[in-house]
Structure formats: C-alpha cells, structure tokens
Amino acid sequence: MINVLVVDDDAMVAELNRCYVAQLPGFACCAVASTLQQAKDLVLHSELAVDLILLDVYMQQDNGLDLLPALREAKRPVDVIVISSAADAATIKQSLHYGVVDYLIKPFQFSRFEEALTGWKQKKAMMDNHQFYEQADVDQLIHGNHPTVEDTKRLPKGLTPQTLRTLCLWIDAHPNEEFSTDDLAAAVNISRVSCRKYLIWLAHSTILFTSIHYGATGRPVYRYRLQPEHTALLKQYCQ
Numbered sequence: 001m002i003n004v005l006v007v008d009d010d011a012m013v014a015e016l017n018r019c020y021v022a023q024l025p026g027f028a029c030c031a032v033a034s035t036l037q038q039a040k041d042l043v044l045h046s047e048l049a050v051d052l053i054l055l056d057v058y059m060q061q062d063n064g065l066d067l068l069p070a071l072r073e074a075k076r077p078v079d080v081i082v083i084s085s086a087a088d089a090a091t092i093k094q095s096l097h098y099g100v101v102d103y104l105i106k107p108f109q110f111s112r113f114e115e116a117l118t119g120w121k122q123k124k125a126m127m128d129n130h131q132f133y134e135q136a137d138v139d140q141l142i143h144g145n146h147p148t149v150e151d152t153k154r155l156p157k158g159l160t161p162q163t164l165r166t167l168c169l170w171i172d173a174h175p176n177e178e179f180s181t182d183d184l185a186a187a188v189n190i191s192r193v194s195c196r197k198y199l200i201w202l203a204h205s206t207i208l209f210t211s212i213h214y215g216a217t218g219r220p221v222y223r224y225r226l227q228p229e230h231t232a233l234l235k236q237y238c239q
Contacts, residue, residue, distance in 0.1 A: 002121065003030035003049050007039045007064060008056040008083070013106075017054055017083065020113050027117060036062035043067075044074050052120065055100075057084035057091060065091065068098035079124070081116055083108075125206055129227065132212045132220075137204065159197055163190065167198050168237040171208075171226055178211075178225040199224055207234050 004021050006029055008014040018029040031048060033039035036059065042048050057064045064084070071078055082095050085106040095103055101123075102116040123141055130137060155161065166188050179187075185195035199222075202208045208224040226234060 002027045002051045004028065004117075005030060005039065005042060005048075005050045005053045006032045007034075007036075007053060007067070008032075009034045009059040009062075010056075013056070017113075020110060021054075021117070023110075024114060024117055026121065035059065036064065036067055039067055040070055043076060043078060044070065050078050052117070053078055053080045055080050055082050055084075057082060057086040057095075065094055065098070068095070068100070072098060079120060081120065122206065129206065129209045132210075134200070137210075156197070156201065158194075159201065163194070164198060164201075164237055165239075166190075167195070167202075168234055171202075172231075172234055172238050175226050175228070175231065178223050180221055180223050184224075205233070206230060207237075 004027055006014050006017045006021070008017065011034070014032050014034070018032060021027050021029045030050060031042050033042055039053070039055075043050050043053070053067070055064045055067060064082070068080065071080070080098075080100045081102045081104065082100050083104045083106065084091070086092075087105050092103060101120050104112060104116055126137075126141060155164065167184065170184065170188055181192055181196045181199055184199070185192045188195070199208065203210045203224065207227060207230045209227050211223050211225075212220045213223055
C-alpha cells in the first residue's frame with residue numbers, strides 16, 4: 001500500500017483530496033497536515049511511513065514549497081506532487097527545481113488527479129524493479145508513459161501483434177521462470193535479434209522485470225521474469 005500525506009490548510013480541500021486518494025487502488029491517505037510544521041514533524045520526526053506527499057503552496061502562515069528543501073536536506077526518499085492554485089512561473093519553476101513529480105493547478109478534474117498518482121506509481125514500479133537501465137529505459141522514465149494494450153496497434157517498426165502474442169503465450173505458460181533472450185528465442189523459434197526487441201518493449205511496459213548477470217567472460221546477460229502484478233495485462237496481449 002502506498003501511503004499518501006495530504007498537506008493543505010483548507011479542511012474541505014484536504015478532505016476532498018483524501019477522498020480522491022481513497023478511490024485509487026493501492027493508495028491510502030495516512031495523515032493530513034494543516035501546517036508546514038505538522039508536515040515536517042510527520043515526515044521528518046515521526047515513524048510514519050510516507051511514500052508520497054500532496055502539497056499545497058498557499059497556506060495561511062506558510063509557503064508549502066519550504067518543505068521541499070527540508071526533504072532534500074534530510075535525504076528523505078519521499079516524492080511530492082504539488083496541488084495548488086499557484087500558477088505563476090516562479091512557483092512552478094521552483095517546484096520543478098526541487099524535483100516535484102507532478103503539478104496540479106486548482107481547480108482540477110479527478111481524472112487529472114488519477115493520472116498524476118497512477119503515472120507516478122507506474123514510474124516508481126519501474127524504478128524499483130530495475131537493477132540496471134538501458135538508455136531506452138531512462139527515456140521511458142523521463143519522456144514517455146508506459147505502453148497499454150492499445151499500443152499493440154502502434155508497435156515499433158519491425159514488431160507485430162502476432163509475434164508479440166506468441167511470446168506472451170510462452171511467458172504466460174512459464175510465470176515463475178526466469179529466462180534469457182536466447183532461452184525464449186529458442187523456445188518459440190524466432191531470431192535472437194527479433195526476440196530481444198520484443199523483450200525490451202515488454203520490459204518498458206513493466207510486464208517483465210529485468211536483471212543483469214555476469215558470466216565467466218564478464219559479458220552481461222539480460223534475464224527476464226514476469227512481474228506477478230501485471231499477469232492480467234500479459235494475458236490481454238495473449239488474446
């Protein structure tokens with residue numbers, strides 16, 4: 001469960017955000033702070049586990065952005081999404097400078113709220129499940145969203161839904177097996193180069209977890225395994 005701290009001095013807005021969080025699977029509002037000091041105490045000086053902060057900027061006695069350098073100085077691995085009516089360039093630039101993962105301008109629709117939190121969750125999962133990255137992985141994190149089932153119609157050049165289905169059927173039949181590109185290519189009788197392209201694409205969608213192993217020659221071997229939480233998505237590619 002992802003623990004979310006809501007920081008907002010408007011009780012009605014804080015309650016609305018708390019209710020929004022409760023509607024998203026895998027998320028829970030662990031606390032609400034109405035002042036900057038309360039937020040610092042909860043995140044920096046308590047045993048409360050906080051994964052994500054929804055942070056207001058304009059508070060009666062505080063500037064919510066003052067929490068950001070405190071988090072950085074304390075080296076706390078907590079991400080922040082700003083939710084504020086502040087739309088001026090200076091505030092947004094300062095927020096981005098301190099590494100906020102998203103910025104929602106009030107008023108906003110629930111769909112945008114959902115997009116912000118689920119998008120962050122997907123990127124966090126990708127970062128948590130990779131030991132090493134290729135350039136394409138980093139590009140995906142910074143510039144792109146994770147592929148969905150609909151993206152099978154927009155596969156990269158040289159990839160086809162038919163071959164993708166064949167690979168996914170094999171992976172679905174071996175859910176607990178770790179395999180290399182060579183293993184899968186031999187199992188489904190396609191070229192190693194072609195198989196590698198599909199595996200990279202599946203890893204980008206976070207369906208596969210990627211690890212790197214070094215053999216006697218010192219050359220890295222990429223190995224893959226299905227991420228259990230994405231079994232349902234894999235099965236959709238099998239259809």
